[in-house]
Amino acid sequence: MPVYEYVCMECESHFEELVRNGVTVSCPDCDASNVRKQLSVFAAHGTAEQPSFGGSSGGGCCGGSCGCG
Numbered sequence: 001m002p003v004y005e006y007v008c009m010e011c012e013s014h015f016e017e018l019v020r021n022g023v024t025v026s027c028p029d030c031d032a033s034n035v036r037k038q039l040s041v042f043a044a045h046g047t048a049e050q051p052s053f054g055g056s057s058g059g060g061c062c063g064g065s066c067g068c069g
Contacts, residue, residue, distance in 0.1 A: 001020055004019050004038075005038040006027075006036065007035065008027035008029065008030060009032070009035065010030055011030040013028070014038070015027070
């Protein structure tokens with residue numbers, strides 16, 4: 001069963017709900033059924049290294065060309 005993000009159009013509460021097909025969702029705060037599904041963004045957390053733009057040899061802001069390094 002997918003988890004969806006919703007916003008209540010009555011009290012503006014944001015909540016997540018585990019939803020089966022055909023089930024009507026209502027707001028957990030005010031019990032209104034006037035809710036809208038929100039667009040969710042997938043997020044992943046890991047330990048992979050971030051790319052180095054310019055490195056220490058120059059170029060790019062982190063390479064010292066903007067005065068930050």
